[in-house]
Amino acid sequence: MKAISTAQHNSVVSLLNEGYSQCQIKDRAGLGKGTIGRISKMANGNKENNTGGHPSKLSGCDKESIIHQIRSGKLENAVEAAQFINGIIPNPVTPQTVRNALQESGFYSATKKKTPLLKQAHHIWCLQFAKYHENWTVEDWKRVLWTDETKINRIGPDGRVYI
16 A cells, blocks of 8 residues: 555545545545545544434334333333324324334343142142142052043233243
C-alpha cells in the first residue's frame, strides 16, 4: 500500500465535505475506492451508520404498552399482545413484530411448565390413601378391578404453550 500525500488527503476530505460521492472522488483524485473509504472513515469517525430497513410499525409508546401488559401478567405471549395492540393502533401488526419488539426489550420466550392443579386437600387424600394401603400384599391388589382411564384435557392442549 502506497502512502498518499497530505495534499491528496486534504483534497479528498474537502471533496467529501462538499458532498461528492466516493466514485466521483475516485475519478477526480485518481485514488482507489479503498483509500477513499479509509479517508472517509477517518474524517467522519463519529458519524452514525444507517442500519437501513423499514421503520417500525410500533412506536415507542406502543412497545411500552405491550411491555407493561406482559409484566403485569395481563398478557402471556406475543399472540395475545398482538391482539391487544391491534385493538389500539390503526395498522395491524403480526405476532412476529411484537416478538421482535419484546426481544429488543430483553424478553425471551419459554415453554410454560405443566403443573397439576392439586389443592392441599388433594395432597392430604393421596397421603391418607397411601397410608391406608401401605401394608397391602400383591394378593390384595389383585382383587382390585383396574379399568382403562380416558384422558380428558380440561385446562388446555397437550402441545407446548409459550409464555
